[in-house]
Amino acid sequence: MSQRRFDLPPLDTLEAFEAAARHLSFTRAGDELALTQSAISRQIKLLEDRLGVVLFRRLHRSLELTDDGRVLERATSTALEQLDRACIELRRADRVRPIVVATTPGFAGLWLIPRISGFSASRPHVDVRISAGNALSNLARDGVDVAIRYLPVDGVPAGALRLFGDVVFPVCSPRLLRDPARPLAEPDHLRQHVLLLAEPDGGNHLQDWPLWLHAMKLPELRPASVLHFSSYDQLIHAAIAGQGVALGKSPLIDRFLKEKKLVTPFRREVASARSYYMLLSEAGAAKPEVREFADWLTEEARLSETAAAPSAVARKRAPTGPRVRPRAPD
Template sequence: MRRLPPLNALRAFEAAARHMSFNKAAEELNVTPAAISQQIRAVENIAGVKLFRRLTRSLLLTDAGQFALPAMTEGLDRLAEGYRAMRRQEEAGVLTVSVAPSLGAKWLVPRLERFRARHPEFDIRIDASDRLVDFHRGDVDLAIRSGAGEYEGLTAHCLMSEFAAPVCSPALMQDAQPLRQPADLRHHTLLHSQWRMQHAFAPNWRMWLKAAGLTDIDAEHGPRFSEDNLVVQAAIAGQGVALVGKAVAAADLRAGLLVHPFGPPTRESHAYCYYVVYPEADADRPKVRAFTDWVLEEAKETEPS
């Protein structure tokens, strides 16, 4: 714990000692000479020493003042250097986006080139993580998360509605026990996303089977994976039937690597939402605004599919 007088008081002392003038210090800091004098008295009272000898037409530093000045000047210079480094980070346009790994790999990353073409001034960083983001500690500018959208102190835009539906390899449609209707799932392995089983808002096999009226199928049995993209890969390999969102499965469905075994899913069932989230105070930052506008446009264009 650093025991220091107020920073403004230290700045007043350093400027006055460097110029040997309250008036010149006041001009540099854009305050009145009386304010400089008041700040210096505050430092003297806290430290318990005199820093200046106030003569009729001049100032003289005391021994304590002379000893402190070089360290104070160096310290304030280092603070200014740190502030310039922060500004360089902002001006360099480094934009860090935290996104859930599956959505990042399957939906966001394939589209990033369009953002870079529109905003070459920003150097984007992708942090693929499901961990909670503390925007006040670290360098994440925005996060994309699924959830309820109620985040205290944060602005949240619904990026796109999402719904979960069964997907599998086309090979399972020609299996000895082909998938034709939901009841056929009793003959196949269910592939599970661990995170779906841990969050109330996320559709999982337990919810899906209950909605389908299938009470004789074990909704807990089968391999479990930490991320949806791992479940998708297992489904592509023919290891079972996965329950995943459209954003994660869309590219593989278009490529024919996956199919919906029970026909096109409806939008109304098993729905939730992805959100773009950032601190309320950052709404007008150019890079935050640019990415938010772009990613919402991307989601709007792909939403109908």
């Protein structure tokens, strides 16, 4: 016959003792635990009989812990507090289920974060945790449920789902465009301006100006100067602040064009050979909340790409000229 590992009194007697020791009153302990004073007294008597010690000195209208009572009070208080914290965490874990989403800083800051409240508002039981960085994640090792990356067609892993592609084109602040000392009516005018560059955002080499300038037949163009940033979202906010001219990426920046925080000085764009792809980890694919997020993300991407398509067609058909118009909203 196996022996029990723990030889403990019933939990309700320990809970009654802890409350009585804290209040030094059976009556107040009963009020806290929704029991009568006599019920608390009986629980304490059962505990004393089980342990074979006296825990309280019953004085006239007051209680006092004995030495044995003080020893048990310290141990019981600590144990019950730890149990309580553990139970709270378990209940919280049952109510709120986390999703870890790894993506690039540019996609996170410019596209995902502005939309994520729409997902969270309708699904308060899901806690989306965004991990933004340029290093490719090992989904299983890093505990990632969903990865979103900007990849060429020949670099897409098995099981990845395409969200949308993009095009790139110069953008700047309306204030910079109005500078009479430095016109910005045609690509060659970039010689007079600061160009903004960012570190590759998940392998996005279209953020480098040489590719776009080559397409414009200006491979030797040298700007007035350049400013470098560690991420694409930083670069775009610098462009909004009038720090220089950036290569905008649709649909990532479409909301800034809609709000007229950015404008397109000339309608010249280059289609990217890359697209944004979503990949679920094996563990993530088994979670209902991750599948909910993946369905939401897919629909948001569809709406984003659909909204961007008409404006791209309009730009291609529009005549090129010095008049500047903001790109159509998403």
